[in-house]
Amino acid sequence: MKITDVKTFVVGNPPPHFGGRYFIFVKLTTDSGITGIGEVYAATFGPHVVAKMIEDVCARHVIGSDPFKIERLWRNVYGAGYTLRPDVSVMGVLSGIETACWDIVGKELNKPVYELLGGQVHERLRSYTYLYPGENETEDFYHDADRSAERAAEYVAQGFTAVKFDPAGAYTVYDGHQPSLEDIARSVEFVKKIREAVGTKADLLFGTHGQFTTSGAIRLARQLEPYDPLWFEEPTPPENPAEMARVARQTSIPIATGERLTTKYEFARVLENQAASILQMALGRVGGILEAKKIAGMAETYYAQIAPHLYCGPIEGAANIQISACTPNFLILESIQTWGGFHSEILKKPIQWEDGYVIPPSEPGIGVELNEEVALAHPYEGKALHLEMSETPATP
Numbered sequence: 001m002k003i004t005d006v007k008t009f010v011v012g013n014p015p016p017h018f019g020g021r022y023f024i025f026v027k028l029t030t031d032s033g034i035t036g037i038g039e040v041y042a043a044t045f046g047p048h049v050v051a052k053m054i055e056d057v058c059a060r061h062v063i064g065s066d067p068f069k070i071e072r073l074w075r076n077v078y079g080a081g082y083t084l085r086p087d088v089s090v091m092g093v094l095s096g097i098e099t100a101c102w103d104i105v106g107k108e109l110n111k112p113v114y115e116l117l118g119g120q121v122h123e124r125l126r127s128y129t130y131l132y133p134g135e136n137e138t139e140d141f142y143h144d145a146d147r148s149a150e151r152a153a154e155y156v157a158q159g160f161t162a163v164k165f166d167p168a169g170a171y172t173v174y175d176g177h178q179p180s181l182e183d184i185a186r187s188v189e190f191v192k193k194i195r196e197a198v199g200t201k202a203d204l205l206f207g208t209h210g211q212f213t214t215s216g217a218i219r220l221a222r223q224l225e226p227y228d229p230l231w232f233e234e235p236t237p238p239e240n241p242a243e244m245a246r247v248a249r250q251t252s253i254p255i256a257t258g259e260r261l262t263t264k265y266e267f268a269r270v271l272e273n274q275a276a277s278i279l280q281m282a283l284g285r286v287g288g289i290l291e292a293k294k295i296a297g298m299a300e301t302y303y304a305q306i307a308p309h310l311y312c313g314p315i316e317g318a319a320n321i322q323i324s325a326c327t328p329n330f331l332i333l334e335s336i337q338t339w340g341g342f343h344s345e346i347l348k349k350p351i352q353w354e355d356g357y358v359i360p361p362s363e364p365g366i367g368v369e370l371n372e373e374v375a376l377a378h379p380y381e382g383k384a385l386h387l388e389m390s391e392t393p394a395t396p
Contacts, residue, residue, distance in 0.1 A: 001030050001104075002030060003030055003031075006063065008026055009025040009027070009370070009376070010379065011346065011375045011378050012380035013380075018336050018337065018343075019336045019343065021385075021386055022047050023346075024039065024050055024054075025096070026038045026039070026040060027370070028062070028100040028104060036104035037100055037369070038100035038103065039099065039284045039312060040095060040096035041095065041311075044385075045385075047380055057090075061073060061080065067105055074291070085265075086261075086263045088260070091285060092285045095283060095288045095291075098287070098290065099288055099366065102365070102366065103365035106365035106366065109364070112361065112362060112363065113322040113366055121330070124360070125359075126331075126333065127160070127353065128161075128162035128163060128335065130207075130336075131151050131152060132337060134154075145190045145194075146193060148194060153197045162203040162205055163204065164205035165204075165205075167186050167189075168186070171389055172389055172392060172394050173389050175209075175211045175389075176213040178216040179216045179219065191204060192227060195228075204230060206229045206231065206233060207233040209234060210238055214247055217235035217236055217247045218246070218251065221251035221253055231254045232255055232256070234256070234260075248277075256279075257276040257280060258286075258309065259309040260285075264294050267281070268298060279299050279304060279305070283319035284316035289319055289323055296323065300329045304329065306327055307330075308320035308334060314346065314368065315368065317335075318351065318366045321333065333358055335353065347368050351368065
C-alpha cells in the first residue's frame with residue numbers, strides 16, 4: 001500500500017467560533033482507494049500557509065510511502081532539514097499527517113486505532129467543557145462571575161462532572177506577569193461562586209494561559225486552594241518547566257500543562273522536573289497519536305495522568321478519543337460542549353456524548369468521517385490567526 005494523494009481543507013468555523021476561528025484538515029489517499037483524515041493544530045502562521053506546508057512535507061516524505069511505516073515517516077519529518085528538535089509548526093503538520101496514516105491503517109485492518117495501541121481500556125471517557133456563553137449572550141459573559149456560576153450549573157445538569165474557566169485576565173506576548181490584586185480578587189470570586197453553584201457535583205478546572213511569573217502563580221494558587229480545584233492549568237509560560245515545578249511544590253492544587261508542548265522530549269522535561277501531574281497534549285500538535293501514546297507511557301511511570309486538550313475541530317477531538325480509550329492513566333477529556341453545532345455538522349456521524357461521557361466509536365480508524373461538502377462550503381477567508389495574544393504588556 002502506498003499513499004498517492006494529499007488534499008487540504010482550511011475551514012472557517014462559523015460563529016460563535018467555539019474551538020477556534022478555523023480548522024485545518026488533511027486527507028491522504030492510498031493506491032487502494034482508502035482515505036485517512038487528520039487535523040493540524042498550527043497557529044503561528046496563517047492557515048493557508050500551513051496548508052502549503054502540509055503539501056510540501058507530503059511531497060518530500062509522504063507521497064509514495066507506506067502508511068503503516070509511521071515510525072519511519074515520523075523520524076524523516078522530525079529530522080528534515082537538519083532539525084531533530086521540537087518545532088511547533090512542523091509537529092502540527094506531522095500530527096495531522098500521522099493521524100491520517102493511523103486512520104488508513106485502522107480502516108485497512110478494520111479496527112479502531114485504540115485496538116491497535118494496546119486495546120480498549122475505557123468503555124466511556126469522562127469529559128469536561130469550557131464555560132461558553134449561551135445563545136445570544138455576548139463576550140461580557142466571560143467577565144460575569146454570577147452568570148458563569150449559573151452556566152456551570154446548567155452544564156452539570158446536562159451531565160458534566162467538570163467545567164473549565166479562566167477569569168485571571170488578559171494574556172500577552174510579554175507574559176509571565178505578576179497578577180494584580182484585581183486579577184486575584186476576580187479569580188477568587190469566580191472560583192467561589194462556581195463552587196457554590198455546583199457543590200461537589202463537579203470538579204473546577206482553573207485555566208490560565210501561561211500568564212504568570214512563578215511568584216505570581218504561587219500567590220494566586222494559594223488564594224484558590226480553599227475551593228479545591230482539580231487543576232491549575234499552565235500557571236507559567238511553557239519554556240521553563242523548572243519554574244513551573246516551583247509552583248507545583250508550593251500549592252496543593254495539581255498542575256496541568258501541555259497544550260503548547262510538542263514531542264516526548266518536551267514532555268519528558270515536564271515529568272523529570274515534576275512540573276505537572278496532568279499532561280494536556282493536543283493530538284493535532286504534539287506529534288500525533290503514537291507520540292501521544294509514548295508520552296502517556298512515560299507519564300504512567302511518574303503516576304501522572306493525561307487529559308487531552310481540545311481547542312480545535314472534531315478530527316483532533318477524534319484522535320484525542322482514540323488515545324484516551326487505550327490509555328490506563330487517562331483522567332478526563334476536553335469536549336466542546338456536547339459536540340453539537342458545527343462540530344457535528346462537519347462530520348458524517350457526530351461524536352457520541354452521553355451524560356458527561358464520550359463513548360469511543362467502534363468504527364475502524366479514528367472513527368469519524370469528514371463531511372467534505374460541509375468543509376468546502378465553509379472556506380476560511382479571514383486573516384486572523386487561530387488564537388491571538390495581546391501585544392500590550394499587562395499592567396497592575
